[in-house]
Amino acid sequence: ESISPLYSLPTEVRYSPPWQDLSIIGIAGSSGSGKSSVAMEIVRSLNLPWVVILVMDSFYKTLTPEQHHKAHANEYDFDCPESIDFDILVETLRDLKKGKKANIPVYSFSDHQRQPNTTTLYSPRVIILEGILALHDPRIVEMLDVKIFVEADMDVCLGRRILRDVRERGRDIEGIIKQWFEFVKPSYTRFVEPQRPISDIIIPRGIENTTAIDMVVKHIQRKLQEKSDNHTEALRKLGLVAAAV
Ligand code: CTP
Numbered sequence: 001e002s003i004s005p006l007y008s009l010p011t012e013v014r015y016s017p018p019w020q021d022l023s024i025i026g027i028a029g030s031s032g033s034g035k036s037s038v039a040m041e042i043v044r045s046l047n048l049p050w051v052v053i054l055v056m057d058s059f060y061k062t063l064t065p066e067q068h069h070k071a072h073a074n075e076y077d078f079d080c081p082e083s084i085d086f087d088i089l090v091e092t093l094r095d096l097k098k099g100k101k102a103n104i105p106v107y108s109f110s111d112h113q114r115q116p117n118t119t120t121l122y123s124p125r126v127i128i129l130e131g132i133l134a135l136h137d138p139r140i141v142e143m144l145d146v147k148i149f150v151e152a153d154m155d156v157c158l159g160r161r162i163l164r165d166v167r168e169r170g171r172d173i174e175g176i177i178k179q180w181f182e183f184v185k186p187s188y189t190r191f192v193e194p195q196r197p198i199s200d201i202i203i204p205r206g207i208e209n210t211t212a213i214d215m216v217v218k219h220i221q222r223k224l225q226e227k228s229d230n231h232t233e234a235l236r237k238l239g240l241v242a243a244a245v
Helices: 035-046 065-072 086-097 154-168 173-198 210-237
Strands: 023-029 051-055 102-108 113-121 126-130 146-151 201-204
Touching: 023 035, 023 173, 023 210, 035 051, 035 126, 035 146, 035 210, 086 102, 086 126, 146 173, 146 210, 154 173, 201 210
Parallel strands: 023 126, 023 146, 051 126, 146 201
Antiparallel strands: 102 113
16 A cells, blocks of 8 residues: 655645635725625635634724723724724734734724623634724735725715714714714825725725625635645645645
């Protein structure tokens, strides 16, 4: 009985763990542009195991009692980069890339703070990182395989945000509008829109744009295939192709 060459290889080349090829897709865009729906549609269309959505809201900084008070009065700026703990987010993504598990904070929009519980994430194959500033930090941009920017008219965004924040985030209309003009809209111009030119793909009209989403999914599939081909090629160069296929 012949023994497969697989069994004579050292463990580290014989086994290719899922995180070895972890791909990260960043989705940025205005609040209410439809990033979360686009992310869910990508997950559905990719139809692969080990695909997770990581929402950047989980990484809002903890507020001091004074900031907390301001947040409840819609006077705290949640749209500037300083409000997000990018260091922890970078560390989390690096850990996942190394195959370590990560504890992701669970965020409550009605309390403006992290909940005591966390979600444990074990090295997935694809992470979809979704947030208004997903393409802001160069350390994160460097880790991204695909950079997406979702666009929608700002009045559509405001309309969606009002409906969602009233229904799901425990807010009132006056407060939403105050926060929008004070922080959300100015930050869009200052920090969100400038991410547009560095994106690989722009999706106009968000979730309604099924043609663009189809293209995005095909692009991601191609990227994943390229990565897998490169991995196979590297093994072939080592003379281990029999083990790789
Ligand atoms: N935000 C808030 N209160 C908090 C934390 C965040 O109002 N305690 C708001 C910020 O003002 C920011 C928004 O949450 O503008 C970010 O979420 P958003 O992008 O609107 O939601 P998603 O579902 O991630 O994206 P989309 O609406 O595009 O689907």
